[in-house]
Amino acid sequence: MKGLTLPCFILAFITLFSTSATAQSYFEIGAMAGDMPYNGDLSDPGIKFLNDWNTFGGVYLRYRPVNRIGLRFNGAFGTIEAENSTNVSLGNGTSTSITRNFRSKIQEYSVAVEFDLFYLGDPDDRFVAPYVMAGIGRTSFNPESQVDGIYYELQPLRTEGQGIMTGQYDPAPYELSITTLHLGGGVRAKLGDRFVVGGEVSGRITNTDYLDDVTGRRLVYQDVLDNTTTRGAFFSNPAVDPGEAPEGLEYRRGGDSDDFYFMINLTLGIRLGGWGSGGNGCYSF
DSSP states (O other), rough: OTTTTTHHHHHHHHHHHTOOOTTTOOEEEEEEEOOEEEEEESOOSSGGGGGGOOOOEEEEEEEETTTTEEEEEEEEEEEEEEEEEEEEESSSEEEEEEEEEEEEEEEEEEEOOOOOOEOOEESSSEEEEEEEEEEEEEEEEOOEEEEEEEEEEEEGGGGTTOOOEEESSSSOOSSSSSEEEEEEEEEEEEETTTEEEEEEEEEEESSSSSSTTTOOOEEEEHHHHSOOOOOHHHHHHOOOGGGGGTOOOEOOOSSSOOOHHHHHEEEEEESSSSSSSSSOOOOOO
């Protein structure tokens, strides 16, 4: 049993359900790592959001049934975070500067389809191939913010009046698991019989503005204060003292656009299956 390693188990499992695979088709298992930039209400404007370096890592399983077409299953794990200073109104003709911060752990499971644009070299041997990809995934997140080094989960604090049944606010707290759409492209290079390296840039369409807990919704401070704790009111608008809040104070915490995150990553994969004479497709490490 010494030679029965994890790649061998995976290959055996897939073979049971993929008996129609051809000689040119193959499976590939690998790892990926890189940067996970976040673009939202607390990121720097324009392309300056790329200044925030948020690392991530993950694993993937790629199936190539024919040349040009690939199907890839991914698991990615990282953290997005940012800090932003902005001016907010105090309701009496004056404003003050406040700083907001957040972090959120990201867990993403997805499937993507790849299409190779062309090949430099032999597509059945050694080659370099640029490709485009599209996919769909399920992403979990949980925004937190810190004061004096202590982090607090923001979704339970209802910082934007979630649950107030007046029609102005969301009727319930936002979901912490969302469906994301993925678009991007990259380059793969096959080195010898077994190893494949690559690089990819892809974006996530999230359809939510709550990755950072901040949206462009118009809020009434007293509504928020009555609907949550003083800590929730603080994270909603840290410029206001609950005991001195002007009557009818309204404010917006961010903009109207949805939040996004991206992945800029390198990959290293090992092809599974038998090659050459006497190959059994499994490795012993």
